[in-house]
Amino acid sequence: MADDTYVHPEVLVSTAWVQEHLKDPKVRIVESDEDLLLYPDKHIPGAVMIDWQGDLQDQLVRDYINAEKFAQICERAGITPDTTVVFYGDKANWWACYAFWAFTMFGHKDCRIMNGGRKLWEAEGRPMVRDVPQYPATNYTVGASDPSQIRAFRDDILAHVKAGRPLIDVRSTAEYTGEKLHMEDYPQEGALRGGHIPTAQSVPWSRAANDDGTFKSVKELRALYEQECGLKPHDDVVAYCRIGERSSHTWFVLKYLLGFPKVRNYDGSWTEWGNLVRAPIAKGPEPGSLAS
Amino acid sequence: MLEELPVPAALDALVDELNDADRQERIELLIDMAKGLPPLPERLAHFKDEAHRVPECMSPVFLFVELRAGQVALYADAPIEAPTVRGFVALLVEGLDGATVEEVLLVPHDLADRAGIREIVGMQRAAGLPGILRRLKAMVTRASISQPADAETERVSP
Numbered sequence: 001m002a003d004d005t006y007v008h009p010e011v012l013v014s015t016a017w018v019q020e021h022l023k024d025p026k027v028r029i030v031e032s033d034e035d036l037l038l039y040p041d042k043h044i045p046g047a048v049m050i051d052w053q054g055d056l057q058d059q060l061v062r063d064y065i066n067a068e069k070f071a072q073i074c075e076r077a078g079i080t081p082d083t084t085v086v087f088y089g090d091k092a093n094w095w096a097c098y099a100f101w102a103f104t105m106f107g108h109k110d111c112r113i114m115n116g117g118r119k120l121w122e123a124e125g126r127p128m129v130r131d132v133p134q135y136p137a138t139n140y141t142v143g144a145s146d147p148s149q150i151r152a153f154r155d156d157i158l159a160h161v162k163a164g165r166p167l168i169d170v171r172s173t174a175e176y177t178g179e180k181l182h183m184e185d186y187p188q189e190g191a192l193r194g195g196h197i198p199t200a201q202s203v204p205w206s207r208a209a210n211d212d213g214t215f216k217s218v219k220e221l222r223a224l225y226e227q228e229c230g231l232k233p234h235d236d237v238v239a240y241c242r243i244g245e246r247s248s249h250t251w252f253v254l255k256y257l258l259g260f261p262k263v264r265n266y267d268g269s270w271t272e273w274g275n276l277v278r279a280p281i282a283k284g285p286e287p288g289s290l291a292s
Numbered sequence: 293m294l295e296e297l298p299v300p301a302a303l304d305a306l307v308d309e310l311n312d313a314d315r316q317e318r319i320e321l322l323i324d325m326a327k328g329l330p331p332l333p334e335r336l337a338h339f340k341d342e343a344h345r346v347p348e349c350m351s352p353v354f355l356f357v358e359l360r361a362g363q364v365a366l367y368a369d370a371p372i373e374a375p376t377v378r379g380f381v382a383l384l385v386e387g388l389d390g391a392t393v394e395e396v397l398l399v400p401h402d403l404a405d406r407a408g409i410r411e412i413v414g415m416q417r418a419a420g421l422p423g424i425l426r427r428l429k430a431m432v433t434r435a436s437i438s439q440p441a442d443a444e445t446e447r448v449s450p
């Protein structure tokens with residue numbers, strides 16, 4: 001394996017690649033954003049919007065939609081099981097990674113991320129339009145998948161910690177130490193307790209991203225996660241944040257750019273753990289242990 | 293919608309306009325409002341610091357309040373890449389510029405709901421907006437306590 005390339009470079013496409021494939025019928029470009037008004041204002045020509053909240057999450061139970069609804073979303077967006085789906089969005093692709101992760105859970109095979117997201121596309125002065133495209137409806141049959149390979153639940157976390165396996169907390173330092181209960185913009189996504197899951201190491205997601213929204217180089221990522229954090233090449237890793245969106249970004253980095261064999265996103269994250277009765281919590285800058 | 297409260301006519305009109313619009317029109321109105329937020333005056337642009345930042349908001353939102361003859365002059369900046377927040381800030385600036393201190397303090401905290409913003413962006417995404425209004429009210433209160441005499445003086449000066 002070359003030292004200077006990502007382990008699975010095919011999952012990442014450049015803005016230039018996307019521009020060359022705007023009219024490619026095998027490619028569907030999907031925007032997923034934090035701010036819902038961005039897409040209606042302007043977007044990459046031909047791109048459809050799929051919203052992590054309104055589309056991919058169940059509106060009643062805290063979970064993802066079922067396979068049938070997922071198929072409907074794909075059919076509406078003109079996506080077939082063979083379509084190359086390229087995700088991009090705001091906030092250095094947080095939600096694009098989240099949508100990528102959700103699509104992967106539903107077994108969609110060919111998912112990519114446009115490196116740099118919306119910010120880089122705009123900065124490069126590439127074309128953007130307001131027209132919302134309409135595609136002929138497809139027939140989408142949801143493929144086989146094993147979500148347990150990429151999604152962790154709270155009971156998995158406890159077992160993971162007891163087994164001494166690595167856990168990465170990707171929130172801001174103040175959230176990790178317990179100084180802050182939630183990102184201040186999201187008062188309803190808070191928790192009753194502050195701190196982190198015992199043994200979790202703090203690596204804020206943003207350390208994997210450059211200022212222009214692109215991912216750091218493989219060398220920088222290795223230095224961060226392998227040297228600084230001590231992850232071993234065959235480690236089974238779990239990442240979490242507050243609701244699972246920032247940790248989707250880290251999940252993508254660890255699984256595809258660095259090629260760790262098993263990486264799961266704990267989407268319950270701190271809004272579940274920090275509210276869970278009797279769940280062990282560590283406070284302060286040290287990872288801590290279960291006993292403490 | 294807000295007729296029972298002494299809300300400035302400008303804010304009332306904007307809220308009504310948003311409310312009367314259908315979903316698509318409302319999205320476009322908000323986008324246009326976000327785009328129409330006037331740039332900060334040169335004399336304030338240098339003071340985009342923590343003291344003027346809304347700490348409740350993850351997006352860097354800056355608010356400036358001045359009192360002139362008892363009237364609130366409001367200036368603000370919010371990132372162009374966060375149009376929901378910027379649109380809400382623009383609603384406040386356009387709707388409350390020239391209002392009295394009392395009028396600002398009486399603006400209902402569920403303004404984003406009343407303007408139909410929550411209906412468009414959802415509960416989670418609208419959750420941070422009341423924090424901006426709370427911050428604005430705190431700033432207006434502070435300005436009115438520190439400068440009541442100035443306001444009176446200015447009212448009589450030409």
